[in-house]
Amino acid sequence: MYFEELTIGQSAQFGKTIGEADILMFAAVSGDTNPVHINAEVAAASMFKERIAHGMLSAGLISAVLGTRLPGEGAIYLSQTLKFRAPVKIGDTVTARVEITALDAAKKRATLSTTCTVAGKTVIEGEASVMVPSRA
Amino acid sequence: MYFEELTIGQSAQFGKTIGEADILMFAAVSGDTNPVHINAEVAAASMFKERIAHGMLSAGLISAVLGTRLPGEGAIYLSQTLKFRAPVKIGDTVTARVEITALDAAKKRATLSTTCTVAGKTVIEGEASVMVPSRA
Amino acid sequence: MYFEELTIGQSAQFGKTIGEADILMFAAVSGDTNPVHINAEVAAASMFKERIAHGMLSAGLISAVLGTRLPGEGAIYLSQTLKFRAPVKIGDTVTARVEITALDAAKKRATLSTTCTVAGKTVIEGEASVMVPSRA
Amino acid sequence: MYFEELTIGQSAQFGKTIGEADILMFAAVSGDTNPVHINAEVAAASMFKERIAHGMLSAGLISAVLGTRLPGEGAIYLSQTLKFRAPVKIGDTVTARVEITALDAAKKRATLSTTCTVAGKTVIEGEASVMVPSRA
Numbered sequence: 001m002y003f004e005e006l007t008i009g010q011s012a013q014f015g016k017t018i019g020e021a022d023i024l025m026f027a028a029v030s031g032d033t034n035p036v037h038i039n040a041e042v043a044a045a046s047m048f049k050e051r052i053a054h055g056m057l058s059a060g061l062i063s064a065v066l067g068t069r070l071p072g073e074g075a076i077y078l079s080q081t082l083k084f085r086a087p088v089k090i091g092d093t094v095t096a097r098v099e100i101t102a103l104d105a106a107k108k109r110a111t112l113s114t115t116c117t118v119a120g121k122t123v124i125e126g127e128a129s130v131m132v133p134s135r136a
Numbered sequence: 137m138y139f140e141e142l143t144i145g146q147s148a149q150f151g152k153t154i155g156e157a158d159i160l161m162f163a164a165v166s167g168d169t170n171p172v173h174i175n176a177e178v179a180a181a182s183m184f185k186e187r188i189a190h191g192m193l194s195a196g197l198i199s200a201v202l203g204t205r206l207p208g209e210g211a212i213y214l215s216q217t218l219k220f221r222a223p224v225k226i227g228d229t230v231t232a233r234v235e236i237t238a239l240d241a242a243k244k245r246a247t248l249s250t251t252c253t254v255a256g257k258t259v260i261e262g263e264a265s266v267m268v269p270s271r272a
Numbered sequence: 273m274y275f276e277e278l279t280i281g282q283s284a285q286f287g288k289t290i291g292e293a294d295i296l297m298f299a300a301v302s303g304d305t306n307p308v309h310i311n312a313e314v315a316a317a318s319m320f321k322e323r324i325a326h327g328m329l330s331a332g333l334i335s336a337v338l339g340t341r342l343p344g345e346g347a348i349y350l351s352q353t354l355k356f357r358a359p360v361k362i363g364d365t366v367t368a369r370v371e372i373t374a375l376d377a378a379k380k381r382a383t384l385s386t387t388c389t390v391a392g393k394t395v396i397e398g399e400a401s402v403m404v405p406s407r408a
Numbered sequence: 409m410y411f412e413e414l415t416i417g418q419s420a421q422f423g424k425t426i427g428e429a430d431i432l433m434f435a436a437v438s439g440d441t442n443p444v445h446i447n448a449e450v451a452a453a454s455m456f457k458e459r460i461a462h463g464m465l466s467a468g469l470i471s472a473v474l475g476t477r478l479p480g481e482g483a484i485y486l487s488q489t490l491k492f493r494a495p496v497k498i499g500d501t502v503t504a505r506v507e508i509t510a511l512d513a514a515k516k517r518a519t520l521s522t523t524c525t526v527a528g529k530t531v532i533e534g535e536a537s538v539m540v541p542s543r544a
Contacts (some may be wrong), residue, residue, distance in 0.1 A: 016167050021293035025161045028436030029448065030196030031152050033288075034203030038439065041365040046210075049288070055213050056192060056199045060166025063192045067170030071177075077191050081221045129282040152441075153448040153459070157429035229449040290441050297433045302468025303424050306475030318482075327485050328464060332438030335464045336461045339442030346454075351421050352490045 001069045003108045003132040008100050012070035014061055015095035018053045018088055026057040037090040053094075058124055061096035062114045066130060071110060074133040078109070081126040086126055092118045098128065106132050137207045139244045139268040144236050148206035149195055151231035154189045154224055162193040188223040189230075194260055197232035198250045202266060206234055207246060210269045214245065217262040228254045234264065244270050273343045275380045275404040280372050284342035286333055287367035290325045290360055298329040318375060324359040325366075330396055333368035334386045342370055343382060346357065346405045353398040355365065364390045380406050409479045411516045411540040416508050420478035422469055423503035424494055426461045445520055460495040461502075467515040469504035470522045474538060478506055479518060482541045486517070489534040500526045506536065516542050 027033050032054055035042035043051040059082050066075060088094055095117050102111035109131050116124040163169050168190055171178035193219050197205040202211060226228055231253050238247035245267050254262040299305050304326055307314035315323040331354050332337050338347060360366055366388050374383035388396035431445050440462055443450035451459040467490050474483060496502055503525050510519035517539050524532040 014167055017143065019293075020291040022165045024291065024293050024297070024436055026196065027163050028432055029162050029165070029193060030200050030436075031150055031441045032196060032200035032203050033439045033441060034200075034209055034261045035287065036203075036209070038289060039287040039362075039365055041287060041367075042209075047212075054196065054203075056196045056216075057165060059194045059195070060168060060190070063190055064166050064168035064170075067168050067172075067190075073170060073172070073180075076183075076222050079217070080192075082216045082218070084213050084215065093209055126520075151443060151447040151449060153446060155428040155432065156426075157432050161432070169493075227449060231449075286439055294437045298437050298468065301430045301433050301465060303422055303471050304468060304472035304475050306472075306481060308475075308481070314481075319484075326468065326475075328470055328488075329437060329469045331467070332434065332440060332462070332464045335423070335462055336438050336440035336442075339440050339462075340445075345418070345442055345450075348455075351492065352464075353487070354490070355487045356485050389508050 011099040013097040014065045015091045026089045055084045058116045065098045071132045076131040078129040081127045084124045147235040149233040150201045154215045154228045160236045191220040194230045194252045201234045207268045212267040214265040216264045274407045277400045285369040286337045289365045314375040327356040330388045343404045348403040350401040354399045358395045410543045419507040421505040422473045425501045463492040466502045466524045473506045479540045484539040486537040488536045494531045
């Protein structure tokens, strides 16, 4: 979308079920082999009681909404804040939702609240800033 | 590491070369199929001139340092801020570096500056907050 | 670690849960498409009763301990012997443990006993030899 | 093949080109994130001058020959010795070759010499022992 098409309050979402293979592949790509993600025995003895997904894996779904839906292709990701509120477990379906909260017409920038939920419970919250192509 | 072993100024880093397969696998895991990452023709016509890695993929290397080196296993990721300063291209080696900037003994929390660089140039900067297990 | 920091009896371990995706990816990388690993029907009719992981996949965890923990980065893998004692099934957590059993100061070589276990039962045993960087 | 079909001197081979994605996937499966495999800058400063494949990745090709060609499906992998003679680099085609050197009719076991070469140069040598199903 072009900057001129954006309005405050517009929203979009994207959901994905997180499987064991997602965690394996995220560990490969990031190098994050923390045992709480890849070792079921260590994870069972942790406060989480089972393996959990990397927080940044769920954050990747926010990137997916921003880059493919709102504002979509052409937007440039400037910043993101992330508060990790609760763990995501294998089999959970994470839904990332973004909503435009501010628009800066001079700089062609949009601010969006960004939330990831599992079964209605917030697992990540934060804010993104993106630069959006202008029609002009 | 235990909270009691941490001191302000401690640092650690982790580096990884980002290949085409990393981008493919991150797209699969996150669902972020923005063409600037996976379509060489669209990317060539973009301001980046070629495919770039997902910003959140590089951010994953910060998670790797925090979860495996400093503070390492057992730390709980509370929050992360990310400013995306420059693109990462296929073949770039991203080095994530974290440094302890503040310690809250009452809450067993550490604050760390977090930076990703490519050939000395900052591509991401931000700050992380983690809760660290205590010996007590 | 440097050769000078090593002592007989030092040990390290690394554990990982082996999922179906691990077996798929190891088959892809190695080309080992033996049906006992990737065909649930053939495997069910075999003496193992279900799909088992490639022995060399579990052996890879020994490589992980040697290359990232003890002796860690910079060590050069010279040799490995492997005796496959029992199968590893999907969902098993394999823990690889290495322990220094001999040090050759003239050649800067360390010998380590290497064991993989699942729930305390040995699935692989053997011995590794590595060359370790010297401080001198 | 059945034990009764095997003769000393029989051989088989399997070759595969090792790409960057193979190394990434092997790192994921094994947890071996040693920088000499995944960090081009660290690898460039090492004695190898560039990223090298995990030794156990090439060893996986021996497993592929044994499990799919000679003796093939149904054989049970008992043991393997590995001497890592030279590094394998990205783009190298590794050819694993096995040759029967001894047969134990009482135990239905075959011993095989196992070699991996790159452009005719030996990168791994060793010996495998397998138990082979009998027609009887």
